[in-house]
Amino acid sequence: MNEAADFLSRAQAILRGNDTGGFTKPSLKQYPHQWNWDSAIIALGLSYFDLPRAYTEIRSLLRGQWDDGMLPHVIYDPVPSDYFPGPAFWKTDGRPITPGVRTSGITQPPLLATVLRLIHNRQPSLDFLREVYPAVLRWHRWMHTCRDADGSGLFCIIHPWESGTDDSPRWLRVMDNITPQNVPGFHRGDTIHVTQAERPHDADYLRFIHLIDVFRRNQYVPQRLLAHSPFLVQDVLFNAILYRADRDLKELAGILNEPAGEIDGWLEQMQVNFDQRFWDERDGLYYDFDICSGSPIRVNTGMTFMPLYAGIPDPQRAARLIEHHWQVPSEYAPDTLTRYMLPSTSKSEPLWDARRYWRGPVWILLNWMLADGLQQYGRDDLAEALEHDSLELMARSGFREYYDPRDGSACGATEFSWSAALAIVMSANKTPRQD
Numbered sequence: 001m002n003e004a005a006d007f008l009s010r011a012q013a014i015l016r017g018n019d020t021g022g023f024t025k026p027s028l029k030q031y032p033h034q035w036n037w038d039s040a041i042i043a044l045g046l047s048y049f050d051l052p053r054a055y056t057e058i059r060s061l062l063r064g065q066w067d068d069g070m071l072p073h074v075i076y077d078p079v080p081s082d083y084f085p086g087p088a089f090w091k092t093d094g095r096p097i098t099p100g101v102r103t104s105g106i107t108q109p110p111l112l113a114t115v116l117r118l119i120h121n122r123q124p125s126l127d128f129l130r131e132v133y134p135a136v137l138r139w140h141r142w143m144h145t146c147r148d149a150d151g152s153g154l155f156c157i158i159h160p161w162e163s164g165t166d167d168s169p170r171w172l173r174v175m176d177n178i179t180p181q182n183v184p185g186f187h188r189g190d191t192i193h194v195t196q197a198e199r200p201h202d203a204d205y206l207r208f209i210h211l212i213d214v215f216r217r218n219q220y221v222p223q224r225l226l227a228h229s230p231f232l233v234q235d236v237l238f239n240a241i242l243y244r245a246d247r248d249l250k251e252l253a254g255i256l257n258e259p260a261g262e263i264d265g266w267l268e269q270m271q272v273n274f275d276q277r278f279w280d281e282r283d284g285l286y287y288d289f290d291i292c293s294g295s296p297i298r299v300n301t302g303m304t305f306m307p308l309y310a311g312i313p314d315p316q317r318a319a320r321l322i323e324h325h326w327q328v329p330s331e332y333a334p335d336t337l338t339r340y341m342l343p344s345t346s347k348s349e350p351l352w353d354a355r356r357y358w359r360g361p362v363w364i365l366l367n368w369m370l371a372d373g374l375q376q377y378g379r380d381d382l383a384e385a386l387e388h389d390s391l392e393l394m395a396r397s398g399f400r401e402y403y404d405p406r407d408g409s410a411c412g413a414t415e416f417s418w419s420a421a422l423a424i425v426m427s428a429n430k431t432p433r434q435d
Helices: 003-017 036-046 051-062 112-122 126-146 169-176 202-217 222-228 236-255 261-278 302-310 315-326 364-376 380-397 417-428
Strands: 288-290 295-297
Touching (some): 003 036, 003 380, 036 051, 036 112, 051 112, 051 126, 112 236, 126 236, 126 261, 169 202, 169 288, 169 295, 236 261, 236 302, 261 288, 261 302, 302 364, 380 417
């Protein structure tokens, strides 16, 4: 077996090893349940060598959908585990709109429509698309109606976990304004299998749990959550992914001869308001927006490049992002300190931390999305370099949750499913790099 074939064989073995039969765990110990955006990416990877199993992954994810359209960020395996918070802590059971399976009470970035389009473009199946399209459409409708806090059409997250970038330094100012009170007793489970130095700080985690208690007390009613959550943020990453997903959902509607007027309305509203809300002309960066304070969150992280993935910036703004930030060694480009791209937080930020979760490490998922965005703007050279770094990291350090940008050493959970899945995707689409 040659080196490339062995690499792919090891990636497939991770997905097989983490497979429960109905869904694939992100990792066996650290994340023993089904996660929303993880499953979408896992399904994409599976589709390259086991299409029926990819369909099963998506069906399993959609079984957790609430009656109002919300697709939760976690669907719990009934097998007991040491993961916290477990299903009982969320207290979603017995709500009139919750499904028969146990879930969390918040959502995650919507990658599913994009994954469905990518799978269908390679291996068309109108029957499968017809089966799942209504559920995906209902999720998008929920995002555009139940979480539009100001009529802008932009999605509002109510918890850092909804962003997928749990402890990013862009949340710290907002979190510092939250005073946890009467927080239910709990014991963290995320530091059992991964060292504390690579996970969120205790003070941040306490606020994470306080927010869940706020949601429980408001019984997950969307209007009450927007009225009472002390964390209300319009997130660049989430909204960029949503805009791209809406574009892909519209394409799926066309394939199925379904009406797309509603989707067109979402796209038009987001396009009008996205740059107006997030773009900072002075800094040449996209910043998240804190609804509670009515002000931008001026923290420079890798999420500032996500509008490239959505295809939103005009050529001038895209060039400014790339030339004034992406290619700057003191921020993101390699230098004497870091070798690999893309650090998830700018090295210029005071709280940059090379090994702590979303405060500095390289994430394969972020690299995959941004490589796509760079290609949309004609920067195939930068996209190929990013894919090259991603594949090299996984080849040398294994399929891990994230990586130290300084030396490529592995961090976080071991045998991580979406890294393995994206290794398969990137390898299949790889263009040889000319060094």
